[in-house]
Amino acid sequence: MSLRRRRHALPGFGLTLGISLAYLGLIVLIPLAALALKSATIGPLAFWTAVTSPRALSAYRVTFGCAAIAGLINLVLGPLLAWVLVRYRFPGRKLIDALVDLPFALPTAVAGITLTALYASNGWLGRWIEAAGWKVAYTPTGITVALTFVSLPFLVRSVQPVLEQLEPDIEEAAATLGAGRLTTLVKVILPMLWPAILTGFALAFARAVGEYGSVIFIAGNLPMMSEIAPLLIVAKLDAYDYAGATAIAVVLLLASFVALFLINVLQLWTVRRRSAEARR
Amino acid sequence: MRSVFTASLLLALSALATTALADTTLLNVSYDPTRELYRDFNAAFAAKWKQDTGETLKINQSHGGSGKQSRSVIDGLEADVVTLALAYDIDALAEHGGLVPKDWQKRLPQNSAPYTSTIVFLVRKGNPKAIKDWDDLARPGIGVITPNPKTSGGARWNYLAAWGYAARKYGGDAGAKDFVAKVYRNVLVLDTGARGATTTFVERGQGDVLLAWENEALLALGESGGKGVEIVAPSVSILAEPPVSVVDKVVDKRGTRKVAEAYLKYLYSPEGQEIAAKHGYRPRDAGVAAKYASRFPQLSMFSVDDAFGGWQKAQAAHFADGGTFDQIYTPGR
Numbered sequence: 001m002s003l004r005r006r007r008h009a010l011p012g013f014g015l016t017l018g019i020s021l022a023y024l025g026l027i028v029l030i031p032l033a034a035l036a037l038k039s040a041t042i043g044p045l046a047f048w049t050a051v052t053s054p055r056a057l058s059a060y061r062v063t064f065g066c067a068a069i070a071g072l073i074n075l076v077l078g079p080l081l082a083w084v085l086v087r088y089r090f091p092g093r094k095l096i097d098a099l100v101d102l103p104f105a106l107p108t109a110v111a112g113i114t115l116t117a118l119y120a121s122n123g124w125l126g127r128w129i130e131a132a133g134w135k136v137a138y139t140p141t142g143i144t145v146a147l148t149f150v151s152l153p154f155l156v157r158s159v160q161p162v163l164e165q166l167e168p169d170i171e172e173a174a175a176t177l178g179a180g181r182l183t184t185l186v187k188v189i190l191p192m193l194w195p196a197i198l199t200g201f202a203l204a205f206a207r208a209v210g211e212y213g214s215v216i217f218i219a220g221n222l223p224m225m226s227e228i229a230p231l232l233i234v235a236k237l238d239a240y241d242y243a244g245a246t247a248i249a250v251v252l253l254l255a256s257f258v259a260l261f262l263i264n265v266l267q268l269w270t271v272r273r274r275s276a277e278a279r280r
Numbered sequence: 281m282r283s284v285f286t287a288s289l290l291l292a293l294s295a296l297a298t299t300a301l302a303d304t305t306l307l308n309v310s311y312d313p314t315r316e317l318y319r320d321f322n323a324a325f326a327a328k329w330k331q332d333t334g335e336t337l338k339i340n341q342s343h344g345g346s347g348k349q350s351r352s353v354i355d356g357l358e359a360d361v362v363t364l365a366l367a368y369d370i371d372a373l374a375e376h377g378g379l380v381p382k383d384w385q386k387r388l389p390q391n392s393a394p395y396t397s398t399i400v401f402l403v404r405k406g407n408p409k410a411i412k413d414w415d416d417l418a419r420p421g422i423g424v425i426t427p428n429p430k431t432s433g434g435a436r437w438n439y440l441a442a443w444g445y446a447a448r449k450y451g452g453d454a455g456a457k458d459f460v461a462k463v464y465r466n467v468l469v470l471d472t473g474a475r476g477a478t479t480t481f482v483e484r485g486q487g488d489v490l491l492a493w494e495n496e497a498l499l500a501l502g503e504s505g506g507k508g509v510e511i512v513a514p515s516v517s518i519l520a521e522p523p524v525s526v527v528d529k530v531v532d533k534r535g536t537r538k539v540a541e542a543y544l545k546y547l548y549s550p551e552g553q554e555i556a557a558k559h560g561y562r563p564r565d566a567g568v569a570a571k572y573a574s575r576f577p578q579l580s581m582f583s584v585d586d587a588f589g590g591w592q593k594a595q596a597a598h599f600a601d602g603g604t605f606d607q608i609y610t611p612g613r
Contacts, residue, residue, distance in 0.1 A: 053601070054610055122485035138469050138486065221428055221470040223609035234472070235430035238347035239600065240354075240372055 035253070039246035050247040059229040059248075064255065066140055066228075067208035070147035071201050078155025078204075079163075079197055085156075086163040100156045103149055108213030115146055116218045138220030143228065146214045151204035158200035162193055191274055195267045202263035206256040303336040304539060309359035311346040311433055311522070312475045313496045317559040318363070324555060325546050329539065337539065345473045346433030347372075353379065353527065360531050360540040363524040365433030366584075367391070368591035370525050379529045393521035394547035395561035398581055399441040400517065402481060402490040402497045405508035409488045413514045414445045416489075418462035423487035425469055427477040429599050434474035436599060438491040441518035443598070444587040448516070461608040482509060493520070494576070495560030519581040 010016050039047060050056070085097055103111065119126040119137040129136055136142050166189070174184040212230040220226040229252055236245035310318055322339040329337045342349065342357070346365035353359045354376045364370055370392075373379040385392045403411050409422060417424055427435035439460065446459035468487050471477040478500050481490035489512075492500070497511050524544050531537040546552045553563040557572040569576075588594035598604045 050601075053606075055606060116484065120484035120486065137484070216472055217476070220468065221472065222467065223470075223606075231431075231472070234348075235428065236601075237351060238345065238431045240347075240351065240376065241601070244601065 032253070035246050035249060039243060039250045042243040042247065046243075047247050050244045051251050055223055055227070056229070056232060056248060056251075058224045059227050059232045060251070060255075062140055062143065062225075062227060063209055063229040063252070066143040066147050067151075067205050067211075069144050070151055070208050071205040073144075073148050074152050074155040074204055075197060075201050078152060078200060079159045079193060081152075082156045082159040082163055086160060087168075100153055103151075104153050108150065108211065109217070111149060112146060112214035112217035115142070115149065115214065119145065119218065137218050138226065140219075140226050142218040142220070143215050143226060146218050147208040147211060150211055150214055151208045154204040154207060155197070155200035158203065159193055159196045162196040166192060191270075194270050198263050198267045198270070202260050205259055209252055209256050303338050304536065305338045305340060306360045306536060306539060306543060307340045307342065307358060308361050308363055308543075309342045309349050309353055309357060310363040311349060311365040312343055312473045313434070313493055313499070314363065314522075315341070315343050316499065317495075317556060317561065320559070321547070321552060321555045324551060325543055328546065328551075329542070335539075339543075345431055347431065358530050358534065359527050360534065360536050361524060361526055361544060363522065365520075365522050366436060366591055367521070367523050368595050369433060370523055371592065373525075373527065377529075379527050380525055381528065384525045385523060387526075388524065388544060389548060390564055391521055392523040392525060393564075394524060394544070394552065395522070395556040395563055397494045397520045397522065397561055398517045398579070399438050399491055399514075399520065400494045400497050401512040401514060402478075402492050402500060402509050403488065403512050405510055407510065407512065411489050411512055414442055414459075414463075414516075417442070417466060417491075418459055420466075422466050422489065423468045424463060424466040424489055424491065425471075425477050425481045425487040426467060426491040427474055428470040428472055429605050431472040432474055432477075434493050434496070435470075435477075435491075436594075437493070437518055437520045439598065439605065440584060440588060440594060441491075441514075443604075444518055444582050445514070445516050447587070457604055457608065460604070464608055494562070498560035498575070513577040513579050516580050516582070518587075519583045521583070 042050070081100065085093060085100075116137055117123050119129070119142060121127060121130045121135075121137070123137070126137055134141075136145060170188060171184055174188045179187065210230060212228075212234070215228055216231060219228060219231070221228075221231055229248060233245045233248050233252075236242075236248065308318055308322070318341045322341065326337045326339055329335060342352075342359075344352075346369045350362070350364060350369035350372050353362060353373060362370060362373065367385060370380065370384060374382045374384060388394070401411060401417075403409070410416070411422065416422065426438045429435040429439045442460050442463055443456045446456040447453060450456060450459055469477070469480050471480055474493060474496055477490060478492060478496055480486050482500050490497075490509075494511075500509060501511060524547065526537065526540045526544060528537075531540045547556070548564070550565055550568060553565040553568040554571075557563045557568055557575070560575070562576050563569050563572065584591055584594055588597070596603070
């Protein structure tokens with residue numbers, strides 16, 4: 001049977017595509033175009049100066065660095081959490097499952113204030129960490145903690161459904177064929193989870209790059225040390241420098257877009273390679 | 281995040297407006313630490329307005345960083361009056377969109393600032409680090425808390441107070457820049473607003489000294505009670521003049537000019553001055569000032585106009601991109 005004749009739940013390819021594109025344009029593309037236009041009003045030279053000032057460069061380092069570290073922490077612990085939630089049955093599992101989404105639901109400012117109260121040198125956790133000679137609140141470590149918090153659900157929620165599809169039979173089959181636990185994990189399970197993990201990481205990273213509310217309270221905000229790029233945007237807005245603010249925003253946006261794009265390409269590549277291997 | 285906040289704020293305000301549909305409403309867009317002051321003042325003025333005209337008046341207030349508030353008004357928040365932290369932020373209303381005339385500051389007495397304040401130090405109880413004056417802030421090992429001058433109006437007063445002190449003591453701007461750089465090397469946390477910095481110092485226990493509005497310091501002292509902070513007044517500080525203005529474009533559109541002007545004039549009346557003094561703002565009225573003299577220590581103060589040639593110049597020299605604040609944080613200078 002040809003594709004054209006198959007019946008879909010929603011009628012009309014033309015109509016649904018039209019609505020989708022119009023919606024995407026209204027919600028995503030028009031605001032982004034306005035952003036690009038606004039940043040273009042200052043001319044290329046001023047744009048370049050605004051986005052390459054030492055303060056801005058240091059802010060990118062802090063923002064992208066902390067977002068990447070937070071993403072990597074969740075890259076390891078997020079799938080582990082998903083594994084525990086999918087593979088084991090224990091009392092309180094549903095509760096933990098619901099807790100994972102809390103960072104999505106909590107207003108970010110509340111998260112920031114709570115984390116700061118916890119990790120400040122007089123906080124519940126902060127006083128012990130400080131006694132051990134470490135400092136979390138008001139340093140880049142604090143920023144990483146906040147970003148890890150807000151980006152955790154992305155990794156768990158992208159890996160979980162794939163794990164649920166993954167029958168334990170496969171592991172048993174691997175075991176009967178003589179594979180050890182490590183071999184099963186590396187050669188059988190991880191290759192199937194990889195695309196989902198990558199997607200989760202990309203989403204977590206992109207989210208963390210733009211995060212403002214939860215970070216601002218715990219960051220300390222010292223220029224050249226713990227100042228994040230979104231704060232620089234707010235600072236520029238407060239100086240009525242709309243164009244300079246959008247210039248930095250464009251850089252953040254491009255970086256996030258490139259990260260998402262690269263990871264999509266990587267993901268496509270892993271999927272292709274795997275199916276090629278499967279055919280062999 | 282920010283736009284969501286603005287949107288929900290507007291929603292909340294419009295909800296408030298509809299409940300009081302029949303009555304006149306007034307929106308006062310103000311800066312961060314004036315919440316308590318205007319809560320009391322609004323109640324007093326609404327009572328007086330009712331008495332004078334029989335009209336029920338509903339006054340809404342909105343608070344946030346001074347620059348952010350000014351930007352909200354430029355972007356369409358319908359403020360009948362603005363009561364902000366510095367003249368620069370009301371100048372911006374004239375510059376972007378002509379919401380007020382250029383000479384707005386001449387319309388009300390005393391530079392349109394019905395009350396004044398200054399910058400003082402808040403230290404831990406018993407002053408364990410013996411912080412007495414500005415020089416102590418530059419000592420190695422002192423932890424200083426102040427908000428970010430880029431995002432906080434109050435922080436700009438702090439910065440200029442330190443600068444003005446040093447310019448007199450260490451021979452002009454070069455000496456002042458070195459001194460201010462030393463002070464900011466001691467800064468542990470740069471919060472985005474004055475209230476945030478107070479929280480960091482009082483609640484989170486960060487640092488040895490907080491640079492604060494005098495009214496904010498008095499409030500923290502009153503609230504924390506036994507929490508163990510005390511005020512130290514430096515030998516010299518800045519005369520902070522938080523100005524007020526009617527927003528002409530809005531009041532003419534909404535037909536609220538008369539009540540808005542009366543509202544601001546009432547700030548200058550003995551009753552208004554008394555409320556300001558109670559909340560830790562220095563009153564202009566000599567009689568009220570005498571009554572509250574014990575609350576406000578005598579210290580020598582310089583104004584932004586005298587020491588820096590006005591806000592426009594101060595902003596350009598110190599807080600614009602590449603200004604002295606950026607320079608002291610740029611390595612390899």
